Structure formats: C-alpha cells, structure tokens
Amino acid sequence: MLPAAILPFFSTLAGGFAALRLRHRIHAIMALAAGVVVATAVADLLPEAFALVGPDHVLDVGIAAVAGFIGFSLIEAFLHQASFEHAGAHDHVHEHLEGATPVEAHDHEAARAAATRARAGAGGPPSLLLGVLPPASLIVHSTLDGLAIGLGFQAGAEIGVVVLIAVLAHDFADGMNVITLALDAARGERLAVGLLLLDALAPVVGAALSTLVSIQSSTLGLLLATFGGAFIAIGAGHLLPESQHRDPRRGPALVALAAVGAVIVLFVRAVAPE
Numbered sequence: 001m002l003p004a005a006i007l008p009f010f011s012t013l014a015g016g017f018a019a020l021r022l023r024h025r026i027h028a029i030m031a032l033a034a035g036v037v038v039a040t041a042v043a044d045l046l047p048e049a050f051a052l053v054g055p056d057h058v059l060d061v062g063i064a065a066v067a068g069f070i071g072f073s074l075i076e077a078f079l080h081q082a083s084f085e086h087a088g089a090h091d092h093v094h095e096h097l098e099g100a101t102p103v104e105a106h107d108h109e110a111a112r113a114a115a116t117r118a119r120a121g122a123g124g125p126p127s128l129l130l131g132v133l134p135p136a137s138l139i140v141h142s143t144l145d146g147l148a149i150g151l152g153f154q155a156g157a158e159i160g161v162v163v164l165i166a167v168l169a170h171d172f173a174d175g176m177n178v179i180t181l182a183l184d185a186a187r188g189e190r191l192a193v194g195l196l197l198l199d200a201l202a203p204v205v206g207a208a209l210s211t212l213v214s215i216q217s218s219t220l221g222l223l224l225a226t227f228g229g230a231f232i233a234i235g236a237g238h239l240l241p242e243s244q245h246r247d248p249r250r251g252p253a254l255v256a257l258a259a260v261g262a263v264i265v266l267f268v269r270a271v272a273p274e
Contacts (some may be wrong), residue, residue, distance in 0.1 A: 004164050005149050005207030011168040012142065012200035015175025020189070030243035031254035033169030035261025038235035040166035044269055045152075045228035048159050052221030061225040068229025073237055075141070138178050139199045145171060146203030148227045150210020155220060162268055163227075169261070170234055171203060 018029075049061045145167045153160030178199045179192050215223070240258055244251045 004153075004160070005146060005204055007164065008142070008145065008149070008167050008171045008203035009200045012171040012175040012178075012203070013196065015172035016179045016193070016196035016199075017175075018172075019176035019179040020192075027243040027246060027250075028254065028257055030173060030239045031257040032261040033173060034235040034240035034243065035258035035263075036169040036235070036265055037166045037231045037239070038258075039262035039265035040162050041228040041231035041235070043266060044159055044162045045224045045231065048155055049221040049225035049228060052155065052217045052224065054218070057218065057221075060222060064222045064225035065229035065232075068226035068231075069233045070229075071226075072230035072233040076233065076238055136195070138174055139195070139202045142171060142174055142199050142202035143206040143209075145174075146206020146208075147210050148206075149203065150207045151215070151220060151223055151227075154210065154215065155224060158269065159224075162265055165265060165268060166231055167203065170231075170239075171200075173239055174199060 046061065046065060049064070050058060053061055149160065149164050149167055152163030175196060178196050235258075240254070243254050
C-alpha cells in the first residue's frame, strides 16, 4: 500500500505546475477526473460500506454519505472561492475584448477598474496569514485523502486501487488550487511552490497514519461511506461544473469525458484483484 500512496505526491505536483504553466488548457482533465471520483463513490465505496456494516445498519451508511457530501460542500464553499478555476476570470474577459471596438474595450476596462476600487474600499487584500489559511486547509484535506487510500486498502485490494485512482484525480485539481490560492495570498511563486510541496507530501503522511490504527469493520464501512459522499460532492459539485464555467458550449463534450472517466473506474474494478 505504501508504494502506491506515493503516487498522489506526483499527481499533486503535476496539478500545481499545470496551474503555473497551462492555466485554462486543462479543463478536459478536470472533467475526466469528475467521472473518476463519482464512479468510485457510487460503484465501489458505497457498496463496500454496505457490505462492511451489514444489513442492520443500512440507514447509517446513508447518513454517513450525506454527511460527507454536505460537509465537503460546506468546506468547498469557503476554501475554493478564489480557487484556480475562477482565478483566470480576468484572462477570460481579456479574450472577449480581443476584436472589440475601442469604445467597448474602454467600457469593459472602466467597469473592471471600478470593481477593483470597490474591493479595495471594502478592506483591501487579506493579510498573509489569512491568505495562507485556505491552502493550508487544503493540505489538511489532502492528508485525509491519504487516509482514505489507507482505509481503502484495509477494506481490500480492489477498493484500495479504485480509491487511489480517485485520489490521484482529485489531488491533481487540489494541486492547481493550492498554487492559485497561495499566489493570491503571497503574490510570489516561492511560497506557493513550498505550499504545493507540503500538499503533495500530505497524502503520503495520511496513508502512513492509516497503518498505525486498526479499525473495526463497521466503523471502516461508515468512514468509507463518508468519503463516498465527499467524492460525489467533489466530482459532481466541483470538478465537472468548474470544467465548464469558462466555455459552457463545451458542456456536452466535457460530460462525455466525465463518462469516459467513469468507464475507466468500472474497468479497473472489473480487473482489480479481490
């Protein structure tokens, strides 16, 4: 399990450097990742959770899944307000200004300047400490991703493999968000890259922590259900919508890519060892 737990380190680094270099050219990858994490939750984590807790505690699995969904969605609402997917909004406006008349361009620039002044009047940019808190929270979340990998392998090799794939997809997106949030706070790449390295190491730490505890089957089932609910929120509530926000006309194609990601998970589930 531990060698596999090292893979999210590289996935997170890839996402961070993609945010630094590629910007909005990677929305297709986000759509693919959405299908991966949702299929992992529905086809693997939740069925395994039902099997572990037994037929007398089916409702408990549902409650845990809903708690995971709502909990992650609430955290997401606070942490990702300035995430990678929205950080390039100015670039998107700039693309629309290409070919515009001088009057139209002037109007757009005047509106943008007024919005900037309004934000400044509301209190200006956050302090460095407050600005670093969101990426630091993502690092804690990545530690939980590693814990999910370890718990998945405790439940079985098949579950461990599919959870690992889902975490790889999710940590790629988290790497992008850590870089963007850190750049917004520090206005420099040095601290951003440092936080990215910590975020990349976090899943490895979480997976190592999972080897230090032995969890009863019923408790493990509820934890898997909670992660399943969170994975549904990640894929359906964050990755897939954000992959479409820049160009909604590409929505059908991106949904098709999400379907491809789901098929990959189902294929892995079919061939993974028991």
